Amino acid sequence: MKRLATLFVTVLFLGVLAGCGAVPKEGPESGVGAAGSGGVGADGSGVGRPGGYGSNLDDPNGMGGGRGDMGRIVHFDFNSAMLSAEAEQVLAYNAKMLSKSSGPIQIEGHCDERGTREYNLALGQQRADAAARFLVSQGIQANRIRTVSYGKERPVIKGHDETSWRQNRRAELVSR
Amino acid sequence: MGKRCRQGDPLLNTGVVHSSVWARIKARAVPYFVTAPSKLVAMVPVCVLAVVLFMQGGLAHGALRIDITKGGLQPLPIALSDFVDLSPGGAVLGQNVSGHKLMEVVTADLERSGLFKPLDPKTFIQTPAELWQQGPNFRDWRLIGAEAVVSGAVHEKDGKLVADFFLHDVFQGTLVGKGKRFTAPVRDWRHVAHRIADEIYTRLTGESGYFTSRITFVASKGDMKWLSLMDQDGANRVDLTHDRSLVLTPRFAPTGEQLFYLSYEIGQPRIFRWDLYTGKKAIQGDYPGLNSTPAWSPDGQYMALTLSKDGNPEIYLRNLRSGELRRLTENNAIDTSPSFSPDGSQIVFNSDRAGSPQIYVMDANGGNARRLTFEGSYNAAPSWSPRGDYIAYVSGGGGRFRISVIDPKGQNGRALTDSWMDESPTWSPNGRVILFSRQSGSQSRLYTIDFTGHNERLVNLEDSINGSDPSWSPLVH
Structure with missing residues (x-):
């Protein structure tokens, strides 16, 4: 799990460096899949900031998305x-x-x-x-x-x- | 008589004398308005007589007066009769539409102060028209327990609302002060009502009122925050900012005509000045890092503020004319939330230089800092009363944040509220009432409380709107 997180963080961070960090802070719609947003980052599509504010992270099962932010x-x-x-x-x-x-x-x-x-x-x-x-x-x-x-x-x-x-x-x- | 001070015998026969004075006044049908000089001339003899009688009957034997220096106030029973509507010619009209509306506002003001108990008009024996035309029948008002009675009339002239009113001491049967006339554009009728409420409050408490004042605050709905302005009773709300920028901590200028506030419209927190009557907006410096907690000096010449440009949040003084900056605090801790003493000589502020946030006072030039609060591990957001005698602040403890007061010597501290998250205390212009915001869950509402800790009240806001960061204006006259 830890290695997975590290990998995720790395990929995520490369995404940020690629200039995708300018994606505006999202509302709930785009963040709904926060639990699975690791996947979004992991396939290298370069979405800079998984999840966003609020409701998506209220879900305790969504903490995986939160961990992705540790980068x-x-x-x-x-x-x-x-x-x-x-x-x-x-x-x-x-x-x-x-x-x-x-x-x-x-x-x-x-x-x-x-x-x-x-x-x-x-x-x-x-x-x-x-x-x-x-x-x-x-x-x-x-x-x-x-x-x-x-x-x-x-x-x-x-x-x-x-x-x-x-x-x-x-x-x-x-x-x- | 509870906490009220009235030394004289309420059954003094001066009441009879006054009634006859009143009858003479009414017989001439020319009340002695202070703002009607032409009528004044005719009334001078009566005026003098009234004043003399008032001096004897009123002051010598103890005037009707609420002693507001003590806690546990017993509100004064007062009869607020509808003002009568007059025709332009001065005839009493049948229905008191304007007069009723006006008195509703006056009644709400006085009731909310906690110092008055407006009596139910259904119990009044004299009708508004009788009261206006014949003067008070004091026996009738005594019978229903009124200690003061207000009578008045209202008419329109040249697009203006003209309201005349009289305040009577029921037990002594005397006028309290002179009759008074207020005139304002019809659309400002609520302002007229607040002026009348201020006048009654002042005459019976000996202190200036606060009903003709405004509140600016941060309104919010969902993630949107914007600046809003309204009368102290929640009426006439106007939204001041309409972009999507985060705005925080508006602060009224001593004149009541300008605001400082914090906005993130350039992506970082910066202080702006906003002129109420022109709508003009100007940034007040653009220093790297944090710019926050603008505080007006009482003379309106300086702003105390927090800047982090020199390494950590420190308090500075900015000359508003020249923009010149002077640093007031210097240490490795947070120094923030400055608030001037009413004479401008001192600044109360918040610092965690001793390890936890506490309240300190320093001279306005930055010297002679001394700690005021020693109880609790979280004391913040001090606000110096315009009367100078107390400092309101937020005291945290046991997972709760309460509005508290302490005197400038660090004595007589006490918590006034008990809730999960109360903050942003700001004083009424007369230093009597504290306005603050209360968060519960994700809701935030505005409340007022008397500085004695009595009479906590919710401020009316449209239901779906949250309110926080209030600032109370000076009197708007």
Whole structure:
């Protein structure tokens, strides 16, 4: 399973590098098949971002789609912008891939729905900045990176429990 | 008498004297409006007499007055009789259509404040026409338990609505203040009603009212968010933004004529200024990274804001005329959510410099920062009352986020609400009521609560619309 995920992430990421990351964030329609979206990526058709926001990922069986996102998403503890060892691994991998190209990179910082809007905007920025600093430490040029905090405005999962919150506390690499 | 302060004997016979004064006023059929100078001349002797009597009977023996400094308020029973509709010639018309509409708004305002208990008009013994033409029969009003009675009349002239009103102290049988006339374009009739409600509120509490004010907030439906503006009672809602950009945290200028707000319309959060009356919009700087939490200085000359351009979220002061920027905080933690004290000398803000988000106060030049909150591991989004005596903020604990208040010395802290996610406190212009948003599930609604923790009320919004990020305007006159 782990190897499968790695393969998926790799293929997915190549898709992103191929410039397909500009596919707009999708509504529920295109994301309905999130559970099987690994397949979409795996056949190399180059769809950049499987799944999308919301309902498709509410399905617990759809977590496979969520795992596919680990290639460009790192998660955080509540009220923290500290990168975990796992997050650093993910980012190091991304840095390696990104160093082969020179395009602009956007890092979005997100929080779970708890806490105030204002504080979460700041916290989301800290998460994006932490990821950005790590990429720079891995040799990515700082001027390629733009950080955007969405605070608690753009949850991946709209549930109101720890499972959802964990998925929503994240920094996400997107091409722009 | 509950929490109300009235030292005088309610059975003082000054009431009789006043009734006769009233009869004389009515006999001349020229009420003494403060805004009708030509009529004033004729009324001067009566005015003087009324004032003298009021001084003696009213002030010397304890005027009708709600003591609003204490908690656990007992609302004042007040009779709000429909205003009578007058013909252009001043004759009383049979049906009080405009007058009834007007009083419905006044009644709703006063009732929602929690300080008044409007009595059921079905119990009124005097009809609106009798009340207007003969003056109050105080015995009748005492009988139904009214402590104050309002009478008035309304007519239209040259496309304008003209409303005259009088406020009476039932027990003393006196006028409370003078009669007053409000004039406004007919389409602004609700504004006239709010002015009357403000006037009653002020005369009976000794503080300025807040009914002629507006609320700006973020409205949402599904994933769409937009800026909206409405009267404080939820009427006259107007949507201000129509593109699909994410918008957040609108903030009224001290004049009430402009807003700052956050928009992602260029793909990143940036602060915009929006002029209510011209519709003009202008970006307020474009700094790399986060630009957020715009706060107006009370003189309208500066904006305090959060920028992350120097490494992490810090508070800066931006001169609105020159665009010059001055950094106010400097540490490795989050500093955000600035809010000025009413005199502009200090800024309350949010920082996690001690490990968890807490409330701090600093001088407006950035010096002398000190921590206000020590209880709980999550205190955020402070908002300084326009009266200066309290700071409202969000306190988290036990998986709940409550609206709380604390004084600027860090004393007298208390939670006012108890819900899963309450946030974005903003004060009524008189510093009495706190407006906030409450999330439950994926719904978000606006609520108000008295700063004593009493009288929590839902703000009317169309059912399918969510409301968040409210900001309360100053009085709109």
